[in-house]
Amino acid sequence: MSELAFKDKVVGMKQAVEEYVHDGDTVYLAGFIQGEPFAAVHEIIRQGKKDLTISTAAGTILVDQLIGSGCTKRVISSYVWNPVPTSAHAFRRAIEQDIPHHIELEEYSLFALSLAYFAGALDLPYVATKTLMGSDLAKRSGFLGDKKISIQQSPFTGETVCLIPPLKHDVGIIQVQRSDAQGNAQLWGVEGPTKYGIQSCSRIIVCTEEIVEQEIVRRDPARTIVPGFKVSAVVEEPWGSHPSYVQGIYDRDWKYFPFYDESTKTIEGFNNFVKDWIMDIRDRKEYLAKVGDERLNKLRGSSLTSNPVDYGHYDVF
């Protein structure tokens, strides 16, 4: 149904997370180094959501924070790390020592996971691939058991193939450059498997650097990565991906990552970090004030703009 296509769905982050992220949900986090939805994840942590299954193509400290904060029961990803590159400490503590509690993992390669999202978004029964085979990613499954993958012979060629069934999600969160109030969201830059990941979700929260007039969307519909009719809420959240980046809007805050590494090596360090940077902060505005204008200004960078293209105006024959 298209009821959501025509609705102004702009809400604040607090309300979006309250209404659309529920304890026990399977939550897809969009982004691929670019566009990680940090603002939304911090709000999830502040609201103390529980028992989440976090699914994301490339888990960075975003996932680490969700694990260390005790929101997370399960993780589906191709990896979890701190892209210094170094370890994600809360993730390590959870796996190695069940701190703050045990978590379950389901691990894929990035391409296999991309196919699972693709199958999820299109509701395909499965996709056959030549990746993954021979690896322990194929041999060992976690909570998905024998629904993770299946090694079979191709009925066409007899060759051995790996079947990837769909992954679907209760709710997905994406941060984009721009969206209209109805949630027609536009993204450019590296996508990873975001387009299919986000459309494998029953509910979608669009976080956008800027809410634009719908006319902007209509003038370049090729950039729309999520159609508004699938979107539950639109949150205008500038800098919503910091310390990750949004192409053309702000740079990756690379110094944040070693800082996070140093800060979170101990449980106490992690807890203090979460207190200082998430729990004791009301919203993204306060967060940005804490980061400080000097740092933010440095991340703004300079412009390199595309040339307009013509779609034409067709009103007569």
Added chain:
Amino acid sequence: MSELAFKDKVVGMKQAVEEYVHDGDTVYLAGFIQGEPFAAVHEIIRQGKKDLTISTAAGTILVDQLIGSGCTKRVISSYVWNPVPTSAHAFRRAIEQDIPHHIELEEYSLFALSLAYFAGALDLPYVATKTLMGSDLAKRSGFLGDKKISIQQSPFTGETVCLIPPLKHDVGIIQVQRSDAQGNAQLWGVEGPTKYGIQSCSRIIVCTEEIVEQEIVRRDPARTIVPGFKVSAVVEEPWGSHPSYVQGIYDRDWKYFPFYDESTKTIEGFNNFVKDWIMDIRDRKEYLAKVGDERLNKLRGSSLTSNPVDYGHYDVF
């Protein structure tokens, strides 16, 4: 290998077709109502290529002309028609009366064919879908025999599924709005399955309304539908899709289609049409002169341009 990525591959249409389309080839024709590569197809007909297998998502009179001209041995498509809508007469004569000779068909639904192109472009062993089943498209196969599809039970759920194996092609031809001389081709407007169809080809001929400076491509890399390293030849061919359209450049010449319908109802009519509009014409320039400026000017239409987007310039930390 990237040898083709850095090479200026601009040639004329005659040379492109001579060098890269061979008798007996499986030829993918890109386009979906928009961007049908008419100029290239007319050159194929002029050069009298034989025994081609033509593969295209939605066969229109382009395919009809290739069939009636005797270039075509086999057709892979979801349909062949004249989008008046009415019958494609040469196609009918070939199927019903073996005129000018027998042709073989392999028919899919559009989505099944899209999946076959997708599997072809990625070299996936197959993709499982819930479409096609129960139809005679699933039950009857042509020259692909039991390599067309396979009905199986899902090892995950036990449900009945339809497996679609890859389709690949010797050569693919695409008409786009713009390309650089290296063949980094950019397209906007309705795509159909073009992105995957064209990348399932061993050789690619890019026909472009305009060859642009590579800087234009670099400023908006999200619009690139074919990377230049996969491209064999680039042909600058304005109006190369007439009577089909190219979004934002020229409108669909709707009057051509009933004219073609009337003209080609008989064998003699078809042959005269091909003589007048293809064989007796040297190249696209002569074709356009025959169409006439008045008609072409009418098809130019008015503009509706996108707003530029920023990709940012990242040179320092």
Added chain:
Amino acid sequence: MNHNNEYTAVEMMIIATAREIQDGDIVFVGTYWPILAGLLAKRTHAPTSLIVLEGGVIRDSNPERIPLVVSDPCMISGSLLCGDCFDTLGMILHAGQADAALLSATTVDKYGNINTTCVGDYSKPKTRLSGSGGACDFGCLANKVLIMLEHHKRRFPERVDYVTTPGYLEGFDSREKAGLKPNTGPSAVITTLGLFRFESDSKEMYLDAHYPGIDVQKVKESMGWELKVSPEVKIITPPTEKELRTLREDVDPDGMFLRDARTVS
């Protein structure tokens, strides 16, 4: 053109089809009559329906002229999303989110199976037709398939020569047994005589309603099998003035379809 009560059977067919679309429906639109029915619904009682094209377009607003084919450039400019088949056939239709699909047909049989491929044997047909396009996908996957065709007895054989687009196959549970998803398939066949639906158990087509002035017996004689008729067969409300005016003046003001102007070369 007059806007009184006179209307053609084709106009009635288009209007009756449009009425099957609910406001808020996500509608896949096939070429020919479906274009008119989809656009009419959007301009009358279903303004918040979305029009979706198989080639990759999602559109919430009316185009500025009538598209002669669904992927006409006028459908792309000003759309909300313009991409590829995976955006629409994939992530909407195959994903089970197509509320309705509008299809035209050459022949339709007792169980709503559509043939747009051939008359006679497939391998050597008397008449070769266009084939499927996205129609087979619409028929396999949409929740509510609406089939439009001008009524001739030969277009309603008991069994089609070729199933281009699956309806209920051999009836009963044969559609699901073939592997198609539950809660999909033909919802109505709308012709120039009336509107047909399908029995919930047998999936056999029956006459649910006919147009004013059309005799049930005439309908029965225009079918290739012994047609069942609803015990409460209804008479379809004739076009309202608004429906007719919108169809003629807003949807197809140039008469491209309604007056065959598109076939003038």
Added chain:
Amino acid sequence: MNHNNEYTAVEMMIIATAREIQDGDIVFVGTYWPILAGLLAKRTHAPTSLIVLEGGVIRDSNPERIPLVVSDPCMISGSLLCGDCFDTLGMILHAGQADAALLSATTVDKYGNINTTCVGDYSKPKTRLSGSGGACDFGCLANKVLIMLEHHKRRFPERVDYVTTPGYLEGFDSREKAGLKPNTGPSAVITTLGLFRFESDSKEMYLDAHYPGIDVQKVKESMGWELKVSPEVKIITPPTEKELRTLREDVDPDGMFLRDARTVS
């Protein structure tokens, strides 16, 4: 910084890896040391190599700063194609068009299998590492997989605890038997001691060449199994002045990787 003959073992490793890339190669680049090797090759002997990123980027030119992660925004601006995983992992890597893939590793075993997942048992590891990312795909699908790691004996067990990225599995034809495509897999392992290749039959890793001043015996003692050594074991040419200068001044002028400047918070 001096540009005389002094160089670090890590610099030698990067340079030796870069030399494995042929001009014209389509190269998938993983994070960390691979970034430097890929960019160095492009700035020296392989100017027409293409750099491809798993997230969806094809780049023919050098970025204007060193990317700290492969999907750094500096790799996107000015690229030739920027899309999604299907554009690169799909239509290049899985399609068999990746000439080379550069990977860093935590541990590598006798048959070139890589573990970046865990030390100890997977279900209760002593140390949990990051996991695969695209590495497993690179290892499964690229024609020439180049593996980089700083040499420590514990990083070369006879058998890895967990196969994150398949090399030749148990050797011989076990890789193809598992279903992986022929003519894919590890081509070389490049460490801070030397360069290792794989026997054509057994697929066992052997020492093919070592760096100047490195003793073969020392290499043998730094492996977790009885290492085979090529009867014609070579000594790798030390870095040329151009290689060193390009690496230090053009590829990583800020010392982000070479002087660990990226870890300064």
